[in-house]
Amino acid sequence: MxxxxxxxxxxxxxxxxxxxxxxxxxxxxxxxxxxxxxxxxxxxxxxxxxxxxxxxxxxxxxDRILSLDTPPIEVTPSDDRRLVVDAFARYRIADVVRFRQAVGAGGLREAESQLADVLNDNIRAVLGAEGVTSNTILSAERSTLMDRIRVRADGRAAEFGLDVVDVRLKQTNLPDQNLGATFDRMRAEREREATDERARGAEAAQRVQAQADRTVVELVSDAQREAEIIRGEADAERNGIFAAAYSADEEFFRFYRSLTAYENALKGSNSTLVITPDSEFFEFLDGAGLSGTPNAN
Incomplete structure (x- = not known):
């Protein structure tokens, strides 16, 4: 048993x-x-x-890709406009042996504490480098700066077995005490740009107006010239007709011109014409003007 x-x-x-x-x-x-x-x-x-x-x-x-949010920090770009930057990183444990040797029993908590310090140092170094302004950080060049931060941080993180996959700037804000001055400066810049745009618009409008006025003058001048040409051609044609009529029957032409003169002289219902009875103006009214005409009756 x-x-x-x-x-x-x-x-x-x-x-x-x-x-x-x-x-x-x-x-x-x-x-x-x-x-x-x-x-x-x-x-x-x-x-x-x-x-x-x-x-x-x-x-x-x-062994998966992990995330780390860094606390907001203040950076000072080369234009001395302080910014509050909030970033996050994605990383993974690439070398577990080196990782264990670097952080010991602290594990991920100790590793993330060290990685956060590395990220903050490199964020300040990259965003505070010469030539990097606040406008650069807020522009399309932001992605280039983030990649530069990632490369620098990855070199440091490799010392304790980590591989930094990505670094992103989540928020980039101004400190509260700088917001008012910054808004005033931005407003002044926008007003200046608006004034410049209005001035350029007025200048363009004047050019368009001057071009239109010149075009009007040219069109009117061309029309008047063509009208004078047409009028001259018409007068020439009329004179040709008169000349042809005069050469065909001189006496009849004189009679027609006298009637036209009577009509122009005696216009209106109360026209008065003072003239001597023997004036040549009446030669066709008393019949004498047609006395020598072969066809007169």
């Missing part, structure tokens, strides 16, 4: 020992096998792995 109990106990201890020596590495993690704090094995491939029970322990680290 006593031997049976001993056998069961030994079997139980053996099962517990076997189970304690087996562990599973998930595909989303990496594991280190430690013995008295020293690294004995690195398990990066998913699946079953073994360790010495009760002597060795397994420490697991997340």
């Amino acid at each position: 006593r031997s049976g109990t001993f056998l069961v106990g030994a079997l139980f201890v053996a099962v517990v020992g076997v189970l304690s020596s087996i562990f599973i590495v998930d595909e989303r993690e990496k594991a280190l096998v430690l013995q008295f704090g020293q690294i004995k094995a690195v398990k990066e491939d998913p699946g079953l792995a073994f360790k010495i029970p009760f002597i060795q322990e397994v420490v697991r680290y997340d």
Whole structure:
């Protein structure tokens, strides 16, 4: 009976020992096998792995891309306009051995504390470099600056086994005490730009108006010239007709011109013409003007 109990106990201890020596590495993690704090094995491939029970322990680290939000910090670009920058980084544990040696038992909490210091130092260094102004930080060149911060931070983070995948500036704001002055300066700049635009618009309008006036003068001048040409041609044609009529029957032409003169001289209902009775003006009224005409009746 006593031997049976001993056998069961030994079997139980053996099962517990076997189970304690087996562990599973998930595909989303990496594991280190430690013995008295020293690294004995690195398990990066998913699946079953073994360790010495009760002597060795397994420490697991997340192998996925992780996020870190940095606290807002103040930076001073080269134009001395202070900005409050809020950034975040995405990183992963690239070398678990170096990571363990750098942070020890502190794990991710210690690593993120060190990484935050690295990011803040490089954010200040890049955004405060010569030639980098607040307008540059707020413009399309922002992505270039973020990539520069990532490269510098990745070089430092590699010392404790981390790979910085990305760095982004979430917010870039002005300190509260600078907002009023900045808004006034922005308003003054916009008013100046508006004044310049109005001046350029007025100048363009004057050019258009001058061009239109010149075009009107040219069109009127051309029309008057053409009208004078047409009038001259008409007068010439009329004179030609008169000349032809005069040469055909001189006496009739004189009679027609006298009637036209009578009509022009005696216009209106109360026209008065004072003239001597023997004036040549009446030669066709008393019949004398037609006396010598062969066709007169």
